[in-house]
Amino acid sequence: MRVIAEGLGVRLSGRVIFENVAFEWNGPGIYTVTGNNGAGKTTLLKVVAALLHPGRGTMRWENSTTAALTPAQARAHLGFAGPEIGLWEDLTALENFAFGARARGLDWSAADGAAWLERLGLTGRGDERLAGFSSGMKQRVKIAFAMLGRPGLVILDEPGSNLDDRGRAVVDALVREAAEHSLVVVATNDPVEAAWGRPGITL
Amino acid sequence: MRIVWWRWGLFLWMAVMTVAAFLYAPLAKKLYEQTRIIYWHIPVAWVTLVAFLVAGWHSWRYLKTRDLASDARAAVATELGLVFCALATVTGAIFSKGMWGSYWNWDPRQTSIFFLLLVYAAALTLRAAVEDPTRKARLSAVYGLFSAAVTPLLLFVVPRLFFSLHPDPIVNASGKLEMHPRMFQVFMASLVGFTVLFFWVYALDVRIRLHRLAREGAWTGSGKDRAA
């Protein structure tokens, strides 16, 4: 997928969060979004994820089969993991995955769920409610959730937060693999993560 | 100060209409003097409906273009609509007392105007409760269209429900007045006058708001396709 932004501007509650943002990102590969806390990284990611209409400018999504996607279509072809994208804690990890897949219209079976759990290093924990997971475990599940069905665009907001070394290794592997076939956008303040890919934009 | 002729014209028009309402037009069917309020009541109720339609139109425009200027217009129409609706409710009650002996009897017209009052009040409550201008505009526009969709249903439904609840021939709910030609003239004059008045105040208020939006540096205008 490609995403193209021109003259993007967002105001929330009257305050300008950012303006005149422009970029063009071509997948597959990783782009990073950096900037201080409060600079508007998460807000920009929401615009890229078609979850927020910008007040100014345009955001375009294109994939190989269609020239331009509408925001609704774009949402159907992207995954987003971040602090504001929570999962349902009364459900188990497997149930969360199943819901995400079914709502997207993806084929999903118990075997798919088991396979994901294994990649996350959470085998056997599939029937526990997410509420009982540690924040690191939840983070792994969130990132997997964003990658269900191999979407053309994967957006990660501070993917390394809450992760221990084991978790970091898991996520690292997932991101590298995703970058082989998808456009991956990572927002981070962590210099290690920032080095994963090309600089996309600094706010 | 520029003297704009048509505003003085409106003033004269309304003044003459008011005098005529008392002196020129005869009383309807030997009823009380207070039924003269019909010359104010129906025009004001009519303006309420006009305001409702204007607000609905601009709400739809906002959703299409996401232009805050459309939202400003819808907001003004809603506020003015509330004022006129309150006036319509009160004058209606006075008329009801003069015509049928009680201030409020929940006949279809009174019920309808009260319902409109509730809707207007709710719409303004919504505006007051949401701070972010863009979200406020979107929510108000959607709510405006919801109410526009439900209102015709209510206006048609209430008379039928009313008659099944109160099959009382004494209360004349259809309220069709047979108007003496003079009455009709004054009535139409009032209707025209109030409509012009509404649009004048509306235009003024819209201008003020657009000015304020520009001064705050709000992003009006769109040119963006909302083909979501």
Add this chain to the structure above:
Amino acid sequence: MGPSGDHAVSRAIEGDAVRRILDAAGAVFIKDVTTELRSRYAVAATATFALAALAVVSFAVGPFGGRPELLAAFLWTVILFAAAAGLAQAFTREAERRTWLTLRLVAPPTSILLGKWGVNLAVLTAIEALVVPMFLVLFGVEFRSLPAFLAILLLANVGLSAALTLVAALLAQARAHGALVSALAFPLVVPVLMAAIVGTRRAFTEPGVWPPECRVLAAYAGVVVGIGFLLAEHVLDD
């Protein structure tokens, strides 16, 4: 491919699109029902409210207080307040738990509204299954026409839950939530309430299966569902 071929293809795609929306709505419905069964939040809150309201009315009016018009009005007042209390949570909980954006990301807006409406309708029906018999017993109501009463009840449920779902969806992210949903929803549900009360009164006092109010309730439901479909994107988008 000739014109008829294109037509068949585009119809197939449309059929797919409809199925996709229904599937996603079903997924939302199941997710919510699963969550609800584990936390029992919505049903508990609504039921508590309904029973409390019922208790107050019964205490004030007594077992023999009821003329049909009054009883019909009481019943629907209790149902309305319970519904307003309990049906908004379908959306507020998503917002509170930060799953709102996730939901919008994975499911189309129409599916979200459809699925949540289904849940709300189910919750409302479940509450009524509890409250209505109690009401009938407490007030010693005798029917002239039970089928008519059930028809009114079901049709009114459809419209009432649809309207409340739409308003709750609209206000999902606004603050001061509960009171605002009620304030905005009440004017919009006036037609349902009026028709339901008149129809219920008729069911208490007259025989016959289909009171004329059923048509009104069906029309209302149609209008609300229709406008919901039309404006689905705008209701949920930001």
